[in-house]
Amino acid sequence: MIRAGDEDGDRWDRSRRIRWLDMERVQAGRYLVLGAGALGNEAIKDLVLAGARNITLVDMDHVVRSNLNRCVLFREGDSAGKRWKAEVVAERASDLDPEVRVRAVVGRIEQLEDREWKEHDVVLGCLDNIAARLHANAHAYYRGTPYIDGGTDGFAGRVQVIVPPSTPCLQCGLNKSHYKVMEKRYSCTGSEITYFRPSMAAEITTTSIVAAVQVREALKIVCGRKDAVIRNVVHYNGVRNSWDELEMSIEPSCPLHVSHS
Amino acid sequence: MTIKVKVRNAETGSTVDMEMENENTMSEIVQGAAGYWKKEAGAYVLRRGKKLLRGSQTVLEVGLKDDDEVELIPDPEGGYRAPPF
Numbered sequence: 001m002i003r004a005g006d007e008d009g010d011r012w013d014r015s016r017r018i019r020w021l022d023m024e025r026v027q028a029g030r031y032l033v034l035g036a037g038a039l040g041n042e043a044i045k046d047l048v049l050a051g052a053r054n055i056t057l058v059d060m061d062h063v064v065r066s067n068l069n070r071c072v073l074f075r076e077g078d079s080a081g082k083r084w085k086a087e088v089v090a091e092r093a094s095d096l097d098p099e100v101r102v103r104a105v106v107g108r109i110e111q112l113e114d115r116e117w118k119e120h121d122v123v124l125g126c127l128d129n130i131a132a133r134l135h136a137n138a139h140a141y142y143r144g145t146p147y148i149d150g151g152t153d154g155f156a157g158r159v160q161v162i163v164p165p166s167t168p169c170l171q172c173g174l175n176k177s178h179y180k181v182m183e184k185r186y187s188c189t190g191s192e193i194t195y196f197r198p199s200m201a202a203e204i205t206t207t208s209i210v211a212a213v214q215v216r217e218a219l220k221i222v223c224g225r226k227d228a229v230i231r232n233v234v235h236y237n238g239v240r241n242s243w244d245e246l247e248m249s250i251e252p253s254c255p256l257h258v259s260h261s
Numbered sequence: 262m263t264i265k266v267k268v269r270n271a272e273t274g275s276t277v278d279m280e281m282e283n284e285n286t287m288s289e290i291v292q293g294a295a296g297y298w299k300k301e302a303g304a305y306v307l308r309r310g311k312k313l314l315r316g317s318q319t320v321l322e323v324g325l326k327d328d329d330e331v332e333l334i335p336d337p338e339g340g341y342r343a344p345p346f
Contacts, residue, residue: 130304130338153303153337173336175316176288177295178304181338233313235334237271246313253317 012051022223026051029222032120032145033057034109034136036085038202039126039150041071042211044089048096050219055093056120058105058112059086070204110135118143122218125149126211128200130174130182137162137170141256146221150214154201155238157210161217161230165257168232172251206238264320264327268294271334281320288316294333304336 007013012023031052033043036059047055063071063078063085073092074085086104093102105112109132117123117139125136125147133149140147140162147162149170162169217229232248250257262283268290269276277297279290287307295305307314309331314323325331 128338151337153335156335156337158337172315173306173313174304175291175306177291177306178336181302181304184302244308245311246308247311248313249315251315251317
């Protein structure tokens, strides 16, 4: 027996119409989101609306007013109250869906316990610097957990999907220009010196596009569709509205691949 | 052997011819091109067609030949420098 109007009473009815989207797997999946800034806000929003139930969110920072042009889950009062980003996002995620459980971890990703990397099915990197990305890349790779890294800069964006042990990792794609950025930061910071780091331009359209791609790739992974994920990285140019999917190869001297083999 | 390769700036579309030897690496091409266009400090990568070239790969390993083209593209880090576009 069916009942008129049943379709519209099921929160996931429209999602279930996508054949490969396995809602049981989506809801059972364990997602680790690193960063609760612009990308992190969008990623959590998309994950929750997509049906994710178990999310761990890590961020060390508090909300400031300049976050409000691109962070859908922050409010004026959050910046006035200098609230922790992770806690605010976790609270607002429950407004979107009371059944979701977002565990907020206020701290650096380097402080995450080792078990966290293997207890999740997928890691989403919503970070803002290369050093943190390398940390996430190494720990996720070592534990065999897929890592989806997102990055934006103005109207430019990128998403890389790393599925150990078959794909190249983030470190495989680095060159001297990346290390120069890291070196400059490290050489300019210390107990008595503060390195001036200019704020980057960031806006919601590119952020939402990049985070949406990250979440979609995560859904593919938890639904067992690793065959359909990005190989290996996509670069987005928001001015031209163009996407380029680029293949990478494993760097023979990359310590992660050497240690893995 | 010296070859001449065209490097394209993905942000502006402009190109520059660069001479290189078989043992030059992609990292050296990135540095040379970013310096030529006075790019702001930041991370860049090189692509050739649908392939992203690793920094340690040499001209010989990549198989670059005279008049080939590679493209210098920004590698968005999120949170460091001014927007490329």
